Amino acid sequence: MAESAVRMTGxxxxxxxxxANDGVNFEVMKGEVHALLGENGAGKSTLxxxxxxxxxxDEGTIELDGSTVSFGSPRSALDAGIGMVHQHFRLxxxxxxxxxxxxxxxxxxxxxxxxxTVERVAELAKRYDMAVDPNAKIWQLxxxxxxRVEILKVLYRGARVLILDEPTAVLTPIEAEALxxxxxxxxxxxxxxxxxxxxLDEVMSVSDRITVLRSGRxxxxxxxxxxxxxxxxxxxxxxxxxxxRAVRRxxxxxxxxxxSLTDVNCNDDRGRQALHGVNVTVGRGEIVxxxxxxxxxxxxxxxxxxxxxxxTGGRIAIEDKPVLNGRARAAIAGGVxxxxxxxxxxxxxxxxxxxxxxxxKNYRTPLLSRFGxxxxxxxxxxxxxxxMKYDVKTPDTGTPxxxxxxxxVQKVLLAREFSTNxxxxxxxxxxxxxxxxxxxxxxxxxxxxxxNGVGILLISEDLEEIMSLADRIVVMYxxxxxxxxxxxxxxxxxxxxxxxxxxLEASR
Amino acid sequence: MNSNxxxxxxxxxxxxxxxxxxxxxxxxxxxxSGVLNLGVEGMMLIGGVTAAWSSLHVGGSAWFTVLVALCxxxxxxxxxxxxxxxxxxxxKANQTVAGLSxxxxxxxxxxxxxxANIWKVAEDPVTRQVRKLDVLGLADTPILGPxxxxxxxxxxxxxxxxxxxxxxxxxxxxxxxxxxxxxSPQTADAMGINVVKYRYIHTMLGGALAGLGGAFYSLAIVxxxxxxxxxxxxxIAIALVIFGFWRPGLTLLGxxxxxxxxxxxxxxxxxxxxIPGDVLDALPFVMTIVVLVLVSTRFAHKRIGAPAALxxxxxxxxR
Numbered sequence: 001m002a003e004s005a006v007r008m009t010g011x012x013x014x015x016x017x018x019x020a021n022d023g024v025n026f027e028v029m030k031g032e033v034h035a036l037l038g039e040n041g042a043g044k045s046t047l048x049x050x051x052x053x054x055x056x057x058d059e060g061t062i063e064l065d066g067s068t069v070s071f072g073s074p075r076s077a078l079d080a081g082i083g084m085v086h087q088h089f090r091l092x093x094x095x096x097x098x099x100x101x102x103x104x105x106x107x108x109x110x111x112x113x114x115x116x117t118v119e120r121v122a123e124l125a126k127r128y129d130m131a132v133d134p135n136a137k138i139w140q141l142x143x144x145x146x147x148r149v150e151i152l153k154v155l156y157r158g159a160r161v162l163i164l165d166e167p168t169a170v171l172t173p174i175e176a177e178a179l180x181x182x183x184x185x186x187x188x189x190x191x192x193x194x195x196x197x198x199x200l201d202e203v204m205s206v207s208d209r210i211t212v213l214r215s216g217r218x219x220x221x222x223x224x225x226x227x228x229x230x231x232x233x234x235x236x237x238x239x240x241x242x243x244x245r246a247v248r249r250x251x252x253x254x255x256x257x258x259x260s261l262t263d264v265n266c267n268d269d270r271g272r273q274a275l276h277g278v279n280v281t282v283g284r285g286e287i288v289x290x291x292x293x294x295x296x297x298x299x300x301x302x303x304x305x306x307x308x309x310x311x312t313g314g315r316i317a318i319e320d321k322p323v324l325n326g327r328a329r330a331a332i333a334g335g336v337x338x339x340x341x342x343x344x345x346x347x348x349x350x351x352x353x354x355x356x357x358x359x360x361k362n363y364r365t366p367l368l369s370r371f372g373x374x375x376x377x378x379x380x381x382x383x384x385x386x387x388m389k390y391d392v393k394t395p396d397t398g399t400p401x402x403x404x405x406x407x408x409v410q411k412v413l414l415a416r417e418f419s420t421n422x423x424x425x426x427x428x429x430x431x432x433x434x435x436x437x438x439x440x441x442x443x444x445x446x447x448x449x450x451x452n453g454v455g456i457l458l459i460s461e462d463l464e465e466i467m468s469l470a471d472r473i474v475v476m477y478x479x480x481x482x483x484x485x486x487x488x489x490x491x492x493x494x495x496x497x498x499x500x501x502x503x504l505e506a507s508r
Numbered sequence: 509m510n511s512n513x514x515x516x517x518x519x520x521x522x523x524x525x526x527x528x529x530x531x532x533x534x535x536x537x538x539x540x541s542g543v544l545n546l547g548v549e550g551m552m553l554i555g556g557v558t559a560a561w562s563s564l565h566v567g568g569s570a571w572f573t574v575l576v577a578l579c580x581x582x583x584x585x586x587x588x589x590x591x592x593x594x595x596x597x598x599x600k601a602n603q604t605v606a607g608l609s610x611x612x613x614x615x616x617x618x619x620x621x622x623x624a625n626i627w628k629v630a631e632d633p634v635t636r637q638v639r640k641l642d643v644l645g646l647a648d649t650p651i652l653g654p655x656x657x658x659x660x661x662x663x664x665x666x667x668x669x670x671x672x673x674x675x676x677x678x679x680x681x682x683x684x685x686x687x688x689x690x691x692s693p694q695t696a697d698a699m700g701i702n703v704v705k706y707r708y709i710h711t712m713l714g715g716a717l718a719g720l721g722g723a724f725y726s727l728a729i730v731x732x733x734x735x736x737x738x739x740x741x742x743x744i745a746i747a748l749v750i751f752g753f754w755r756p757g758l759t760l761l762g763x764x765x766x767x768x769x770x771x772x773x774x775x776x777x778x779x780x781x782x783i784p785g786d787v788l789d790a791l792p793f794v795m796t797i798v799v800l801v802l803v804s805t806r807f808a809h810k811r812i813g814a815p816a817a818l819x820x821x822x823x824x825x826x827r
Contacts, residue, residue, distance in 0.1 A: 073700065074697065074699075075700025078699075079700075090692070090694055090695040090699070092691045092695050093692070094691060094816075095687075095688070099684060100695075102681075102684075103685065103688050103699045103701070104685065105699075109681065111679055112679060112681055153699075
């Protein structure tokens with residue numbers, strides 16, 4: 001059979017507090033498109049960063065064409081013939097396509113011959129069927145064209161192994177088709193493609209073989225023709241973990257709506273549409289779980305509801321009263337509480353004290369200030385109460401929150417958000433990165449709030465969390481809600497398929 | 509008479525603009541690599557004082573002495589700049605603060621004055637100076653003579669440097685990679701370019717040119733050592749980098765414009781125009797403020813091509 005192009009054996013990479021790769025075995029043959037499949041945080045990016053020389057593995061060996069190699073820098077990996085096409089492009093915007101392609105290439109002569117460079121780049125682009133003008137400046141190009149430049153860069157360097165990190169995440173379906181054609185042209189010449197993705201149907205259509213990672217370990221490698229999306233979804237999310245549903249005193253009622261979104265659209269930071277006509281309702285005391293792989297519009301959804309991002313269409317209402325678009329203060333006044341994903345930077349002022357952070361939402365009220373002057377003693381009293389009530393472990397309320405542990409940071413944030421008696425809480429990955437005890441506490445607080453009538457939109461990548469807390473589950477995929485179902489009927493496999501882009505019918 | 513006055517001002521604009529151009533060209537290199545250097549004033553003064561000392565103490569022929577003095581000034585400037593690079597690139601300090609502290613450390617009431625004191629360079633005028641030349645005996649030609657044939661060797665050197673710098677930045681591989689480091693160090697790093705090395709080298713090159721500019725003050729303009737003699741020329745040079753859109757040619761034009769403003773005071777006073785000297789002396793700085801206000805809007809910055817990573821320490825993405 002085919003020869004091995006890359007073989008990684010027993011690769012371990014630890015970061016402070018987390019083992020990103022825990023003994024990964026991964027082998028890719030010459031001339032194949034090999035998909036690396038896994039959820040976010042499964043260790044795909046770490047593995048590819050090790051292969052391209054950005055990280056050094058703590059343990060394990062890498063073999064290239066049968067001989068052991070060790071890369072000290074991205075350059076040595078490039079020189080050995082391994083090129084990476086990053087998800088976030090590494091391009092110099094004011095430079096032309098040709099200038100980007102020759103950048104850092106040791107074979108470029110000291111005095112640049114623009115004419116012949118442009119010619120060679122154009123020739124290379126033509127050979128692999130990539131439409132791009134070598135004289136265009138990067139900032140003039142579409143995202144799809146920029147990706148072609150990235151691919152040209154590594155091909156120009158003579159890469160024999162190309163790693164593409166979630167290449168279709170930024171592409172339109174037509175651009176994605178063109179990319180697949182280019183990949184086929186490259187493997188036909190004996191080059192090897194490693195295709196990182198979490199989209200099942202895409203992996204099925206483009207790859208020859210698939211390796212699945214989960215929690216930093218290799219689950220297995222299968223030939224694409226011998227597997228199915230269902231099997232892959234099972235491998236991706238795992239089914240070993242058993243979990244119990246949270247005990248609810250007052251299960252939510254979806255008829256009494258506190259938050260409703262109707263056909264909401266919005267753009268991401270780069271101006272691309274991130275939400276496509278999202279419709280969702282949250283009832284009083286109801287927990288609605290939003291499942292999905294990160295980057296499918298969850299962040300934008302949370303921000304649009306919290307008023308941190310303007311919607312470009314549709315209607316957001318709290319108890320049927322529309323909320324002013326893109327105004328965080330209006331959202332707060334309307335009764336929205338928000339626990340953002342990046343709790344220490346978006347949620348709190350990291351350098352400020354616990355008591356100041358706890359006052360950040362109601363300092364404007366007559367309770368805490370008069371004539372623009374803060375009532376410091378009442379702010380301190382409020383903080384003392386909340387610290388007690390939420391069991392925040394802090395030396396005193398004057399301690400900057402950045403000095404607290406992750407769990408206590410989250411408690412400060414929850415305490416502040418709940419202290420304003422919200423009607424709706426949007427919580428994004430509220431337990432991510434916390435230890436087991438803190439996870440318990442946070443989940444208890446969420447359930448308690450729901451029992452007291454707060455409608456909660458729980459955005460999480462952690463299926464276990466969603467299935468154990470939510471009354472109803474919706475799934476987000478590419479900015480759309482692709483499913484809306486009661487939590488009791490949902491299975492892990494079904495959710496896994498939906499998160500990977502399968503339709504609701506196919507997932508049954 | 510009027511055209512004569514114009515020629516006089518133009519010729520002295522070139523004279524006064526020369527040290528500004530050296531320092532600003534250094535700033536172009538430094539900022540193109542993504543490092544903001546607010547220590548230019550300090551580096552110029554260090555260059556000035558070491559050049560004055562060398563001119564007084566190095567023996568040999570006059571030409572040799574001046575050459576050594578210029579080299580010493582460049583060396584002194586680049587040593588100070590290497591400190592700046594160490595702070596900004598290696599220690600990833602705030603570049604504004606680092607630059608300001610270097611200017612304060614080396615500036616008018618700092619190290620340069622201390623050296624001047626212990627070396628006693630201010631007591632005698634510098635005898636071995638950078639003098640104006642009579643090129644091909646054409647210095648007395650009307651109009652063209654004062655404009656092109658009656659400058660110091662350093663002015664002719666600056667013209668050559670301007671051309672070489674443009675070629676280096678925009679036609680060579682190293683120049684391309686330098687600009688990539690200043691625009692997107694992440695990209696440069698991923699393409700195997702040594703970001704730290706490029707930033708060190710070009711910060712030190714910038715310091716050397718600032719030192720050379722300082723030497724022009726103590727060897728040609730004044731020509732002796734006076735504490736704080738550059739009188740803010742370093743700050744004008746920093747504004748010039750922006751004014752010249754980070755391009756050597758435009759920077760040269762800008763330097764002569766500011767040189768004209770500086771010379772205006774001297775020329776007009778000598779012809780007994782009745783304008784208070786302080787007003788004339790303030791002109792270049794008023795102009796500096798105007799330029800900086802005009803170009804410091806975010807929009808302008810993007811349009812005129814400020815290196816995108818200017819002032820931002822580079823750190824590899826790690827978790």
